[in-house]
Amino acid sequence: MTSTTDSPFFDPMPALVWNLVCRMLGPIYTEAQPHSVSVFDWSQAVWDQALDIAREHKPLPQVRPPRNRGLLDKSQPSSQSSDVGAFEL
Amino acid sequence: MSALSYHVQHMPDPAFWQVLADHPKPHGQYPCPLTLGSRIAFVFAPFNTQEGYADFGNPKKCMHLVVPSTPAPITSLGYLFGPPTGMSRRMFVAFFYRSNEAVLAECSPIVMLHKPLGLRLQSGAVYTDFSVASAVLKGDDAPINLLYASPSNLDLSLVIREEADLAGKANLSIQLRVPMLASMTVNPPAPARLPI
Numbered sequence: 001m002t003s004t005t006d007s008p009f010f011d012p013m014p015a016l017v018w019n020l021v022c023r024m025l026g027p028i029y030t031e032a033q034p035h036s037v038s039v040f041d042w043s044q045a046v047w048d049q050a051l052d053i054a055r056e057h058k059p060l061p062q063v064r065p066p067r068n069r070g071l072l073d074k075s076q077p078s079s080q081s082s083d084v085g086a087f088e089l
Numbered sequence: 090m091s092a093l094s095y096h097v098q099h100m101p102d103p104a105f106w107q108v109l110a111d112h113p114k115p116h117g118q119y120p121c122p123l124t125l126g127s128r129i130a131f132v133f134a135p136f137n138t139q140e141g142y143a144d145f146g147n148p149k150k151c152m153h154l155v156v157p158s159t160p161a162p163i164t165s166l167g168y169l170f171g172p173p174t175g176m177s178r179r180m181f182v183a184f185f186y187r188s189n190e191a192v193l194a195e196c197s198p199i200v201m202l203h204k205p206l207g208l209r210l211q212s213g214a215v216y217t218d219f220s221v222a223s224a225v226l227k228g229d230d231a232p233i234n235l236l237y238a239s240p241s242n243l244d245l246s247l248v249i250r251e252e253a254d255l256a257g258k259a260n261l262s263i264q265l266r267v268p269m270l271a272s273m274t275v276n277p278p279a280p281a282r283l284p285i
Contacts, residue, residue, distance in 0.1 A: 027239040037136040050122035054130035
């Protein structure tokens with residue numbers, strides 16, 4: 001017979017939280033896409049092509065309407081920033 | 090380990106966001122390259138990032154996302170909100186294997202609630218050493234305001250709303266409504282500093 005104290009879930013909090021996660025996420029969850037990742041060809045040429053296109057890419061001038069401007073300008077990276085092109089982590 | 094919180098980063102590039110909104114096309118060739126702003130090189134494909142995500146009885150699949158093999162290990166992931174279509178927006182996840190190179194696919198907002206427990210490759214290998222970006226990207230000015238309800242129980246819902254804090258920074262407020270669950274606060278955000 002196995003004692004419950006031997007279980008990695010003896011601490012009731014992880015088990016309780018996990019149970020809540022399962023109960024909450026399960027019914028809301030919907031699968032977004034029908035295809036498996038293996039359906040596609042992920043060869044090196046794909047990555048190289050994406051990089052080549054990005055190097056040649058010239059984005060449109062960033063002209064924005066005035067709505068929400070004050071709110072959102074603070075989170076928009078400067079075009080001079082070295083962080084442009086990356087997510088803030 | 091700190092709690093996840095998200096602020097909204099605005100990255101306008103109408104061409105990119107429109108193309109993204111139009112994918113996947115019925116006869117489109119995938120994976121396909123997409124470029125955002127100042128040279129984020131994405132490779133987009135309509136694959137199911139959440140295959141096995143809700144297999145809660147399987148610790149190797151539950152709350153894991155599926156990723157293709159990439160030229161370098163994936164080190165971070167971030168979320169993007171597509172342009173509004175009616176009352177909704179599509180959501181995407183970007184898997185970064187370099188700071189400005191990523192795989193892009195559609196996902197469900199449910200994945201925002203918890204850092205994925207792992208990123209599973211087709212080979213079965215799993216990345217666990219990755220971070221989740223604290224910024225979500227969008228390209229338009231309309232505030233994010235989304236409601237997702239369970240088809241089987243409309244009282245069970247997820248609400249994601251863009252709100253400004255005292256410093257004027259746009260953050261995502263996430264509310265989960267679960268019948269019979271005690272009203273509780275999970276990982277409340279730290280109070281914003283006053284802009285002094």
